[in-house]
Amino acid sequence: MTEPFVSAHDSFYIIKDWHEAVPGLVAGFSTKAGGVSTGDFASLNTGFHVNDRPEDVRANRVKVGRLLGLSAESWIGACQTHGNRIACVTGADSGKGALDYESSFSDTDGFYTEEKGILLTLVFADCVPLYFLSRKHKRVGTAHAGWKGTVLGIGASMVEQWKRDGIKPGEIEAVIGPSICQSCYKVDSRVIDKARQWLDDCYPLPFSPVAGEAGQFYLSLQELNKLILMKAGVPPENIRSTMQCTSCGAEFFSHRRDKGKTGRMLGFIGWKEGVST
Numbered sequence: 001m002t003e004p005f006v007s008a009h010d011s012f013y014i015i016k017d018w019h020e021a022v023p024g025l026v027a028g029f030s031t032k033a034g035g036v037s038t039g040d041f042a043s044l045n046t047g048f049h050v051n052d053r054p055e056d057v058r059a060n061r062v063k064v065g066r067l068l069g070l071s072a073e074s075w076i077g078a079c080q081t082h083g084n085r086i087a088c089v090t091g092a093d094s095g096k097g098a099l100d101y102e103s104s105f106s107d108t109d110g111f112y113t114e115e116k117g118i119l120l121t122l123v124f125a126d127c128v129p130l131y132f133l134s135r136k137h138k139r140v141g142t143a144h145a146g147w148k149g150t151v152l153g154i155g156a157s158m159v160e161q162w163k164r165d166g167i168k169p170g171e172i173e174a175v176i177g178p179s180i181c182q183s184c185y186k187v188d189s190r191v192i193d194k195a196r197q198w199l200d201d202c203y204p205l206p207f208s209p210v211a212g213e214a215g216q217f218y219l220s221l222q223e224l225n226k227l228i229l230m231k232a233g234v235p236p237e238n239i240r241s242t243m244q245c246t247s248c249g250a251e252f253f254s255h256r257r258d259k260g261k262t263g264r265m266l267g268f269i270g271w272k273e274g275v276s277t
């Protein structure tokens with residue numbers, strides 16, 4: 001399977017085939033290169049909540065907005081809490097959480113919209129960014145799925161909310177973005193026990209025991225999310241996963257590798273204004 005994320009600039013990757021096939025769609029993931037933040041946050045930190053200088057985060061966001069052609073004033077951001085709350089947003093929400101943290105959507109880990117001229121954004125450092133598209137309904141969405149959001153089924157929640165609006169799971173395409181890979185992600189049985197609820201008839205399992213360490217496992221959050229989306233009805237051929245690991249990849253911030261003192265990358269998806277679709 002080909003890698004969905006292709007470098008479009010030092011500072012970000014795009015989901016290339018979506019960009020090519022769907023006019024006006026902007027979707028991708030930033031790197032840590034090309035910003036003004038310093039120290040642990042060098043240099044393109046886009047997270048306000050990590051104790052970086054807010055003016056640096058703002059400058060980084062403004063730069064990414066300029067590069068994407070969707071200015072940071074049009075972004076929508078969240079106070080992410082590893083929950084499964086998903087907000088439907090419109091142009092009226094434009095700018096909330098874009099250039100400060102206080103105006104963000106509180107307790108929110110997913111967004112979707114059908115409106116143009118706004119960019120849905122969430123921030124990541126190892127957690128899994130999920131991207132959703134229904135070409136027919138011109139709807140896009142994104143979710144933040146660390147292990148907690150994943151086992152809460154935030155991916156399935158997105159599909160359920162879209163189903164309520166008449167979108168069939170077979171009309172939904174999903175991309176699983178840059179995040180920590182199975183070899184880098186050791187978890188304990190507490191996490192695995194919660195994952196198992198989604199895995200009754202599943203083989204192979206998306207985790208494996210760590211040799212010589214009782215109760216420890218290597219977990220593929222990407223694969224677990226894929227299985228959860230399939231369980232929600234999205235056909236496997238509609239789901240693609242990246243090969244990019246934020247912990248293996250030196251171009252990314254990694255919460256685990258950097259021992260918690262690090263920046264955040266931006267996952268983003270939206271429609272540009274003024275492009276007929």
Ligand SMILES: [Zn+2]
Binds near residue numbers: 181183246247248249
């Ligand atoms: Zn890795």
